[in-house]
Amino acid sequence: MGFFITFEGIEGCGKTTQLRRVATALEKQGFPVVVTREPGGCPIADAIRGILLDAANGAMVPTTELLLYAAARAQHVAEVIAPALAAGKIVLCDRFTDSTIAYQGYGRNLDRQMIQQLNALAVDTLKPNLTLLLDCPVKIGLGRAxxxxxxxxxxxxxxxxxxxxxxxxxxxxxxxxxAVAEPERFVVLDGSRTVEETETVVTEAIAARLPRS
Known part of the structure; x- marks a missing residue:
């Protein structure tokens, strides 16, 4: 099996930039890498992304939002993530199930047990091997975004x-x-530092966890 790494955090925390840098570094080392994102990652999920992130859809109710994320994720896992892991590749994903719990559970105040059930339905038993949480103050992140x-x-x-x-x-x-609830999976990093400083600690975190043949 492959190795599944997810990048999480608030808007503007720098996770997308770091993911791209990690992908480049791993590919240079000869690792087979798949870069993907949520919502999206495949044509059907990308179409749902367009609906979810369009500011014109401000009337969307939280339950609709939650169900659309679950639908996009189910397609994404089946079409992209699961096959890549089965082929022994490293999958780097910009957001995954933790974002749904954080945004729709904590942010929207939807029932977290219901969200966990929907996540389980969408991904079956799939779980990241490593989750990098880039944390930074909200004002800094939103300012960047x-x-x-x-x-x-x-x-x-x-x-x-x-x-x-x-x-x-x-x-x-x-x-x-x-992150507190699953310290064995999460690594919390300071996302308020410079891109280069953050890249150093991200690289160290991955090197410490990534299996070497």
Whole structure:
């Protein structure tokens, strides 16, 4: 089997940048790597992503949001993640089930047991081998995220960035609570540092866990 690494954190924590750098480094070392993201990762899930992250869909109710994430994830796991792991590849995923618990459970205050059940339905027994949580203060993360969005002319995907600071504080608290509950899987890193400083600690965390043949 392969090795499944997920990158988690609030908006603007730097996880996407770090994931790309990790992928490049691992490929240079000769590892077979698959880079993917949630929501999305395959055509059907990408179509659902367009609905979920479009700020024009502000009327979406939390339960609809939750069910759409579960649907996208089920397709993504079946079509991309599970086959890649079965082929012995390293899968690097930008967000996974922990984001649903943090955003829809802690952020939206939906029932967390229901979310766990939906996650289980979508992924079966699949679980990340390692989850890197890039933590940073909400104001720093949102500031970065809004700067990034301001540079885009289209596909801004800003529905969550428009939520209140209190919402994002609850999401951050949710991620940290998940990390406390599963210390054997999570590594919490300081995402407020520079890209280069963060890359160093991310690389060290992965090197300490990644199986070597």
């Amino acid at each position: 809004m700067q990034r969005i301001a540079m885009l002319e289209q596909n801004k995907e800003e529905r969550f960035e428009q939520e209140s600071l209190l919402f994002h504080e609850r999401v951050r608290d949710g991620f940290l609570a998940l």
